[in-house]
Amino acid sequence: MLQIALKMLFGDRGKYIGIITGIALASVLMIQQPGILISIFSRTYSFISDVALPDLWVMDPMVQYVDDSQPMLDTELYRVRGVKGVEWAVPLYKGNTRVRLADGVLVTSNMLGLDDATLIGGPGVMLQGKLADLRLPDSVIVDEAGANGRLATPAAIPGGKPTPLKVGDVLEINDQRALVVGIARAAATFGSQPIIYTTYTRATTYALSERKMLSYILVKTKPDESASTIAQRITHETNMAARTPDEFKTMTLKYIRKNTSILTNFGFVVLVGFVVGAAVTGQIFYNFTLDNLRYFAVFKAMGATDRMLQGMILLQALLVGFVGFGIGAGITGAFAAATSGGTGLAMTLNWQLLLGSAIAVTIIVLFAALISMRKVMKLEPAVVFK
Amino acid sequence: MKNDTETLAVRCDGITKTYGSGEVRVQALRGIHLDVQAGELLMLVGPSGCGKTTLISIIAGILDQDEGECVLFGHDLRKFSHKERVIYRGKNIGFVFQSFNLIPTLTAAENVAIPLLINGMEMEAALVQANERLRDVDLEDRKNSLPTQLSGGQQQRVAIARALVHGPKLVVCDEPTSALDHETGRRVMDILKKLAVGHDRSLVIVTHDARIFEFADRIAHMDDGRVVQVDANSPSQGKTT
Numbered sequence: 358m359l360q361i362a363l364k365m366l367f368g369d370r371g372k373y374i375g376i377i378t379g380i381a382l383a384s385v386l387m388i389q390q391p392g393i394l395i396s397i398f399s400r401t402y403s404f405i406s407d408v409a410l411p412d413l414w415v416m417d418p419m420v421q422y423v424d425d426s427q428p429m430l431d432t433e434l435y436r437v438r439g440v441k442g443v444e445w446a447v448p449l450y451k452g453n454t455r456v457r458l459a460d461g462v463l464v465t466s467n468m469l470g471l472d473d474a475t476l477i478g479g480p481g482v483m484l485q486g487k488l489a490d491l492r493l494p495d496s497v498i499v500d501e502a503g504a505n506g507r508l509a510t511p512a513a514i515p516g517g518k519p520t521p522l523k524v525g526d527v528l529e530i531n532d533q534r535a536l537v538v539g540i541a542r543a544a545a546t547f548g549s550q551p552i553i554y555t556t557y558t559r560a561t562t563y564a565l566s567e568r569k570m571l572s573y574i575l576v577k578t579k580p581d582e583s584a585s586t587i588a589q590r591i592t593h594e595t596n597m598a599a600r601t602p603d604e605f606k607t608m609t610l611k612y613i614r615k616n617t618s619i620l621t622n623f624g625f626v627v628l629v630g631f632v633v634g635a636a637v638t639g640q641i642f643y644n645f646t647l648d649n650l651r652y653f654a655v656f657k658a659m660g661a662t663d664r665m666l667q668g669m670i671l672l673q674a675l676l677v678g679f680v681g682f683g684i685g686a687g688i689t690g691a692f693a694a695a696t697s698g699g700t701g702l703a704m705t706l707n708w709q710l711l712l713g714s715a716i717a718v719t720i721i722v723l724f725a726a727l728i729s730m731r732k733v734m735k736l737e738p739a740v741v742f743k
Numbered sequence: 744m745k746n747d748t749e750t751l752a753v754r755c756d757g758i759t760k761t762y763g764s765g766e767v768r769v770q771a772l773r774g775i776h777l778d779v780q781a782g783e784l785l786m787l788v789g790p791s792g793c794g795k796t797t798l799i800s801i802i803a804g805i806l807d808q809d810e811g812e813c814v815l816f817g818h819d820l821r822k823f824s825h826k827e828r829v830i831y832r833g834k835n836i837g838f839v840f841q842s843f844n845l846i847p848t849l850t851a852a853e854n855v856a857i858p859l860l861i862n863g864m865e866m867e868a869a870l871v872q873a874n875e876r877l878r879d880v881d882l883e884d885r886k887n888s889l890p891t892q893l894s895g896g897q898q899q900r901v902a903i904a905r906a907l908v909h910g911p912k913l914v915v916c917d918e919p920t921s922a923l924d925h926e927t928g929r930r931v932m933d934i935l936k937k938l939a940v941g942h943d944r945s946l947v948i949v950t951h952d953a954r955i956f957e958f959a960d961r962i963a964h965m966d967d968g969r970v971v972q973v974d975a976n977s978p979s980q981g982k983t984t
Contacts, residue, residue, distance in 0.1 A: 358860050361849065368848020655844045658805050660833015661861050662826060738805040741840060742796045742917045742949075 358661065362669035365649060366676065372645045376677045377684065379641055380718060383634020384685020387627055387714040389692060392704035394623040399705060401613045402606035403544035404451070404467075408478045411575035412584040414605050415446070415591055418598045422612035423605065424547070426451050428569035429597070436595045437574050442587040444577040447472035450560040451572040454553070457529040460511040466503065466551040468530075470560025470570075477575055479541075479554055486524045486539025491556055497528065498539035503551025528553075530563045545703065547613070631717055638681075639725040642674060646729035650736060657738035670730050678722030682715055751814075752913055752945035753779035753802050758811035760797050771797040773968035775811070779913075784936060784946040784958060789965035795949045796917065798965070802947060803915045804832045816912055833861050837906030839935075841918035843898040845890040851877060851901045852886040858909040876904035880934055896927035900934060907938055914939045916948040920955055932958045 366373055399406075404423055405414070415437050417427035437446045450470030455463045471478045471491065479488045480498065490496055499508055499522055509519035510526060522528075528535040530553070543552050555563065561570045576599065578587045588599035600608065614620050646653070653666060693706040758775040761768060771794045779785050779802075787795045800806035801813050804820045812819055816835070820828050837858070838844075845854045855873035860866065877883045880900040890898055899919060906914050919935065920928030932955045939946045940960075948959070956962060957976065964972040 358857075360866050361846070361853070361857065361860060364853065365846060365848050651844065652846050655838070655840075655846075656857070656861065657829075658803070658832070658838055659858050659861055660829055660831075660836075662829050665861070739800040741805070741838065741844065742800055 358656075358665050358669055359672050362672050363676065365652070365669075366645075366673045369645060369648070372641060372648070373677070375641045376638055376645065377681045379634060379637035380678055380681025380721065381684040381688065383630050383638065383721060384682045384714060384718055385688050386630025386634070387717050388686060388689040388706070388710060389704060390623050390626045390630065391710055391713075392689065392693060392706050394619065395705040395707070395710070396703045397547070397619060398610055398613065400545050400547045400549075402609045403546055405602050405606050405609070407481065407544050408449075408575065408602075409481065410477055410577065411602070412578045413576040413588050413591070413599045413601060415574035415576055415595075415597050415599045416572075418596070420598065422609040423451075425612075426572035428567060429571040429574075430569055431571050433571060433595065433597060434574055437576060437591060437597070440587065440591050440594050442579050442582040442590060444579045445475075446574050446576045447475055447477045448557050448571050449478050449573040449575050450557050450564070450570055452560075452564055453550075454530055454563055456508060456535075456551070456553070458508070458511055462511070464507050464551065466508070466553050467546060468553045468555065468560055468563060470555055470557035470564075472575075473556045473558050476556070480543050482542040484540045484542055486537075488539065488541075490538035491554065493536070493538055495534050495536045495559075496538040496555065497530075497535045497559075498541050498554040499528075499537055500541055500543040500552040500554075502543075502545060502549075503553070504537075504540045506551070508551045533563060535563070631721070634718070635721045635724055638677075638721050639728060642677070642722075642725035643729050643732070645673075646670065646732060650732065651741070653733045654736050654738050654740045657736065658741045663734055666733050667730050670733065671726050674722040674726035674729070675719075678718050682718045685718075686711060686714070750781055751778055752781045752783070752816060753777070753947070754812070754814045755798070755802065756812045756814075758798070758801060758808045758813055760794070760801065760806070760808050771968055772801075772808070775968075775970055777963055777970050777973070779945050779947055780960075781943060781945055782941060783960045784940045784948065786956065786959040786962045787947065787949045787965060788951070788956070788962055791951075793965040794968040795965055799915050799917060799947060799949050803836050803838065803913075804828055833858065834909065835912045837909070837911035837914040837939075839899070839902050839906045839914065839916035839919045841921055843890070843895075843902045843922075845898055845901055845905075847890050850887050850889060851882060851893065854890070854901055855904045855908050857905060858911075862909055873904070873908055876908045877901070879907075879938055880904045894927075895923050896931060899923060899927075899931050903931070903934055903938065912944055914944065914946045916946065916950075918950055918952070919948060920950065920952050925954055928952065928955060 402423060417429055419427045434446060434448050437443060452468055453465055454468040456466050457463055476488055476491055484501055491498060504522035509521050511519050522537055524537055526537045578584050584601050591599040690706060693704045696703040755775050755777040758772050760772040761770045763769055775798055789795055801808050823831060852870050852873045855876055856869035859869035859872055874883060874886055877886050880903055882897060882900055885893060920931055923931060936958050959976045962974045962976060963970050
């Protein structure tokens with residue numbers, strides 16, 4: 358009878374497509390929106406992830422998240438270097454600057470000033486040029502997305518296509534010359550701003566003059582002591598906060614979640630996807646059962662047991678759920694692939710997300726099956742003669 | 744000499760049935776006494792609302808009476824559990840409906856196979872038997888047709904094949920010819936009489952269609968919830984006596 362159930366389902370093509378579409382759309386919403394949310398959240402700490410070498414980030418205790426750097430005096434670096442258990446400590450400047458393009462447009466960008474000697478904190482993947490070229494005069498490295506997008510050389514004629522930045526191009530940062538010596542790949546940032554890498558010393562000259570310029574101190578601990586122990590020691594001896602990369606990421610994420618409505622907005626869309634998916638799917642599936650109610654009564658009269666009929670309905674529901682979820686996941690996967698690597702809308706697709714949305718879809722189809730089963734179970738077989 | 748269990752297919756004794764309650768209470772059956780012999784074709788006739796469909800539903804075991812006893816081949820189905828009754832029905836009763844009730848998305852053969860599938864047979868074996876029954880009703884060449892591709896008469900023949908495919912002891916038919924023209928109706932009745940009625944199989948037909956009375960062995964006339972007269976049919980004259 359299960360084969361008969363499938364033939365009944367596939368035979369009513371309009372309703373079958375309707376149910377599948379409803380589940381596919383619900384699946385898209387329930388996979389895509391959390392996927393975009395995860396992507397956005399991961400961008401909030403992408404800078405911490407990109408700077409891979411240090412075991413500890415030392416910062417002003419008032420720092421609440423990574424983009425909220427509170428400048429410190431350069432002398433703090435030497436105090437940290439003097440703490441027992443610190444293998445090395447290097448300065449890092451992180452701030453915003455404005456880049457003037459050839460057509461006069463000002464583009465706000467993230468500027469990172471790396472330790473002049475070691476260049477620690479630099480990009481991991483160079484697409485053009487070499488990281489060491491930052492030691493050349495006036496040199497900067499620009500991230501790939503910025504070079505191809507907002508910092509691209511404007512077209513010579515109005516309406517023309519901008520030309521991506523390349524090694525040898527010159528930018529103007531705060532009225533000073535900046536020579537592009539490399540193009541690097543970096544994770545997209547929360548604000549999707551271009552990233553400009555240069556040395557710490559040069560960054561302080563590009564940036565507007567401030568008394569304090571040191572954003573973070575990157576620390577490598579000696580192998581014989583734990584990072585948390587040394588972090589406590591740094592805090593005790595310098596009164597500055599020292600956090601592991603994971604702690605700093607978590608702190609950044611918490612701040613963004615607490616102080617923006619992103620989670621609420623996306624969560625609401627996911628909830629709407631679930632409710633609309635359940636309502637649409639439930640309604641169409643229930644209508645499908647109602648349309649076939651007479652035949653279910655015929656089956657009952659002919660001796661089909663309740664369990665047999667429940668099995669038929671359950672199979673129909675699970676099948677449409679499986680196919681609909683597959684289509685929805687496929688569409689979302691294609692979207693994820695199409696948007697990966699850019700600075701615009703992007704999403705993260707992981708197994709946890711797929712599992713969660715599969716469970717949600719299963720709940721939807723089981724709900725649809727349940728209300729249909731209830732109707733069929735209450736059906737009197739004697740209606741076949743009416 | 745055969746006892747009652749061997750000769751009686753159905754014995755209804757004092758059956759009453761009431762629908763609704765209070766002011767909308769309708770007494771559909773008011774004490775029915777009726778026997779159906781094994782191998783007999785019995786027609787239930789009477790005006791609309793006289794209780795024919797209610798009685799056939801109780802006989803077929805798909806509706807419970809309020810009072811009285813309805814015994815099928817020696818079994819009082821009310822003493823069965825719900826599941827036992829469903830299984831008994833699946834093995835022993837065949838149904839033919841006025842509006843055919845063929846599943847529109849299944850082929851003729853698949854429709855015929857349904858009672859066998861309900862009884863646990865595999866699809867492949869069920870289709871073999873279904874095709875044989877379709878041959879019996881001269882529709883083997885239409886086994887892969889959907890119901891919408893068949894005429895009314897052909898659909899009813901498919902329904903007859905479905906009612907007989909699992910070898911039931913009792914076949915109940917609700918107005919099997921009322922949706923058909925005279926000629927087609929007679930052909931359907933010919934097939935029913937030929938295939939459905941046998942030494943160990945009985946047929947109960949509810950009908951308004953006086954054109955087919957001649958096919959009955961007996962005709963039970965109902966009115967206002969009672970069997971008011973039972974006539975034996977004379978095969979030679981085609982008339983009730």
